[in-house]
Amino acid sequence: MSESPQRISITEALSAAQDTRCLELGSGVLNRTPEVFQQLFGDKPALLVADTNTLAAAGQAVQEAFRRTGRACREPFIFTDPKLYAEHKLVTELEEALKGHDAIPVAVGSGTINDLTKLASHRAGRPYMVVATAASMDGYTAYGASITYQGSKQTFSCPAPAGVVADLEVICAAPEGMNASGYADLLAKVPAGADWLLADALGLDTIDQTAWAIVQGGLRAAVADPAGVRDRNVEAVRQLTEGLMLGGFAMQSARSSRVASGAEHQFSHLWDMQHHVYKGRAPSHGFKVGIGTLAVAGLYDDLLSRKLEDLDVADCCAQWPSEGECERAVRALFRQEDVLAVALKESRAKWVDAAALGGQLETLRRIWPDLKGRLREQLIPRSELKAMLLAVGAPVEPQQIGISRARLRASYEQAYYLRRRFTALDLATRCGLLEPALDAMFGPDGPWPMGRPWSRKI
Ligand SMILES: [Zn+2]
Known part of the structure; x- marks a missing residue:
């Protein structure tokens, strides 16, 4: 497979x-x-x-x-x-x-x-x-x-x-920090691969087997020794460097960045477009992607705990916004003109009507038990990814790159609208599960508890 x-x-x-x-x-x-x-x-x-x-x-x-x-x-x-x-x-x-x-x-x-x-x-x-x-x-x-x-x-x-x-x-x-940054960019291929599996399973973006094998074939070995990368161990750095080079070759082969980037990169793109700086400079690409990776892994942890084979498709379709409602939501979320323009274009490109949504969700219900197993095989739980990033010396909390928890939470929805690429963000949104998952992740028992709602500050 x-x-x-x-x-x-x-x-x-x-x-x-x-x-x-x-x-x-x-x-x-x-x-x-x-x-x-x-x-x-x-x-x-x-x-x-x-x-x-x-x-x-x-x-x-x-x-x-x-x-x-x-x-x-x-x-x-x-x-x-x-x-x-x-x-x-x-x-x-x-x-x-x-x-x-x-x-x-x-x-x-x-x-x-x-x-x-x-x-x-x-x-x-x-x-x-x-x-x-x-x-x-x-x-x-x-x-x-x-x-x-x-x-x-x-x-x-x-x-x-x-x-x-x-x-x-x-x-x-x-x-x-530079090799730690590259390590985080490489580790991102774990959730990025899961996003591609999702899109492929729903018939939206077929997996290119050659590109997949180039990126995913040696990935686990390439990310196996984060402490070695931190300690400048030659073999660990060789694995890392090779993995990063392979990612580029796969993009050349497939002529798409899909092979090496998913929702975790959308967080990084969002913060780039918002001109995010911390302590006077933009955090490195890999460090932003690393936090994005933990954010998406947290979402996957939540989605994998749910029985999507029992999803109430009719209810999801009833809740699904019309094209006009979708546009209003985008306009309310983005104040910055250039980002708004991109979000409007991208969200329009991926909007489907309720009938098409129903078809996709029926497929999802049918394939979920099998797909869940394949996603579990591909993914690494958020807590393990965090330990790996910690071992390499990369940031593991959004605040370490100047992103508050409240801003991280808001970034999920913004990142969703910013790219047409189908990812875990789309799956969660289409199933009406993004908000419940965020409530769990940013609630008292989640990885990023935010305290009482009235004390939230973006
Ligand atoms: Zn990258």
């Missing part, structure tokens, strides 16, 4: 990926960067793109390796802003610089440097490769770049890198 596939090798995953042709992963592979470059781009000159930190962590060594092999390598392009983030004007800056020569960019860094280089290279009509300096997210090998444009984070379409060099000595030495 789809949820217990064989582990897929990197070579097989690479052959399924559409853009990336080479992954060099291991201890001490930094020196092989010129060889990988040659294999991918022949005799073209190289241009390293780094910031001052990543230049010190790996860039200088890569530049030196190019020099030793006698290959043409321009003076590196260095971003010097100490508070560097992936903003559009930096893409333009790099793109302009690239247009002055024909060198192939070698991004040396993690999320920000990779995203900036990915988009600028594409716009300059050039491929690129990346030298990873931390296992901080799965975006290295994903297509598309997440860039802040006109004040909001947007995903721009562009190909993934042609090649990746991931030296475990460099990645093990990454700054505090």
Whole structure:
């Protein structure tokens, strides 16, 4: 059955990926960067793109390796802003610089440097490769770049890198918290897989077996040693890095982020769109996704305790909002214009009429006993996920990333409206169970008790 596939090798995953042709992963592979470059781009000159930190962590060594092999390598392009983030004007800056020569960019860094280089290279009509300096997210090998444009984070379409060099000595030495962040992004594939199982079972989004096997095949092994990741153990970090790279290859193969992201990412997207900052900066992608993962796992714990085979379908249909009521609910929930516009578009796209809802819920009633078993096999209970995140050194309480419990509670409904992708949030809403589940989760016996209703504050 789809949820217990064989582990897929990197070579097989690479052959399924559409853009990336080479992954060099291991201890001490930094020196092989010129060889990988040659294999991918022949005799073209190289241009390293780094910031001052990543230049010190790996860039200088890569530049030196190019020099030793006698290959043409321009003076590196260095971003010097100490508070560097992936903003559009930096893409333009790099793109302009690239247009002055024909060198192939070698991004040396993690999320920000990779995203900036990915988009600028594409716009300059050039491929690129990346030298990873931390296992901080799965975006290295994903297509598309997440860039802040006109004040909001947007995903721009562009190909993934042609090649990746991931030296475990460099990645093990990454700054505090970065690999923990990547671990949380990888752990998110557990509930994300459950969301896909749900959508598949209801006939709404068929599982792509190859992409599923790439992401889920080795996932349990890849997340098995969070304390090892925290302690910079090479084998644990290798498993983590490989898992993150595989996530990107699966997205390239399926041309969809569904394979690696579900409702837990919708929490993170929501907080991004709300420009959430804590202590002066945006919490890392992985840390937001980690809290989203616990939020969705809590919801699944609740849903799995219910007998949905006995669901009162007629009652659910009677409670189901009309399209107009749905729009009014969205307008009441979002005050920020740009977020409201996205929520209106996405919620319209996934609204169904009561008759269609009835059909879906009848199917759900029929398949629930079997589906529940498959979801249980896929999922890890919230309390265990929390222990894993704690062991890796990632936040486990929303307050640790500046999200109050009341705001977390409100985020469930907002996240539901923000994306058309069918997830546990949709299942709970369609069954009329989101509010009861939230009451349980944020009640006195739940994981996030909020006290008396009148003391709640968002
Ligand atoms: Zn992610």
